[in-house]
Amino acid sequence: MNRTKIEYLDYTTNPTVGCSGLGCAVAKECWAAKQAKRQKHKCAICYSFVPHVHWERFDDFLSVKKPSRIGVSFMGEFFDKEISNWVRKDYYLHMMKAPQHMFIIFTKQPQNIDDEELPPNLSIGVSVNRKKDLWRIDVLRQVKCQYRIVSFEPLYEDLSDVNLEGIDWVIIGGQTRPKLLPSYPWVLGLIQRAKALNLPVFIKNNLKEVMARWPPLREYPHQEMEKVRA
Ligand code: SF4
Numbered sequence: 001m002n003r004t005k006i007e008y009l010d011y012t013t014n015p016t017v018g019c020s021g022l023g024c025a026v027a028k029e030c031w032a033a034k035q036a037k038r039q040k041h042k043c044a045i046c047y048s049f050v051p052h053v054h055w056e057r058f059d060d061f062l063s064v065k066k067p068s069r070i071g072v073s074f075m076g077e078f079f080d081k082e083i084s085n086w087v088r089k090d091y092y093l094h095m096m097k098a099p100q101h102m103f104i105i106f107t108k109q110p111q112n113i114d115d116e117e118l119p120p121n122l123s124i125g126v127s128v129n130r131k132k133d134l135w136r137i138d139v140l141r142q143v144k145c146q147y148r149i150v151s152f153e154p155l156y157e158d159l160s161d162v163n164l165e166g167i168d169w170v171i172i173g174g175q176t177r178p179k180l181l182p183s184y185p186w187v188l189g190l191i192q193r194a195k196a197l198n199l200p201v202f203i204k205n206n207l208k209e210v211m212a213r214w215p216p217l218r219e220y221p222h223q224e225m226e227k228v229r230a
């Protein structure tokens, strides 16, 4: 388990690493694959980025007693079709041994969440970059978990008419490398959509430049996370 600079998390852990890239708009710029390649000296399969399991990390969070937000498998896709559901079930049992923590998993393959009920301390986020990805929000609405999160990072299109009913938290961000910032009306449209439902919105630090440049955006709180405090 590692301390992280991701603004809304305390730690990340990677019980699984790798991703098949199915339906991913940003596979070419994949940050996770770059991070996994850096693990070459520890694990050759991490370097290949083929989805695989690291059993030795299944309970690494048990040594942390302080309630923390923990991002799971950010170095890949936890719900990848190449990872068996019994592996996930085993990991859920470990999560339930640490009810003080809040675990967050982001996915682009929510169709592979086949458990009717997930651990009460597990929040699921779907990544949505373009209109083509909006179906993931419909799937997420059916999932029983602690909080349902939608991450628009990086935001590639105007999604101002998105349906956010049944969602608890919205994250908006840009692309860091290569730098690609969304246009300001797209960000404003999403914030207004979320605020119409009274949802907390978290604007990633990589959008600070966009937020500072446009006066209407400055009116909104930038990094809300009250509802999702661990
Ligand atoms: S889904 Fe995530 S981990 Fe997989 S290729 Fe896309 S960005 Fe990388």
Ligand SMILES: [Zn+2]
Binding pocket: 017, 043, 044, 045, 046, 047, 052, 054
């Ligand atoms: Zn590995």
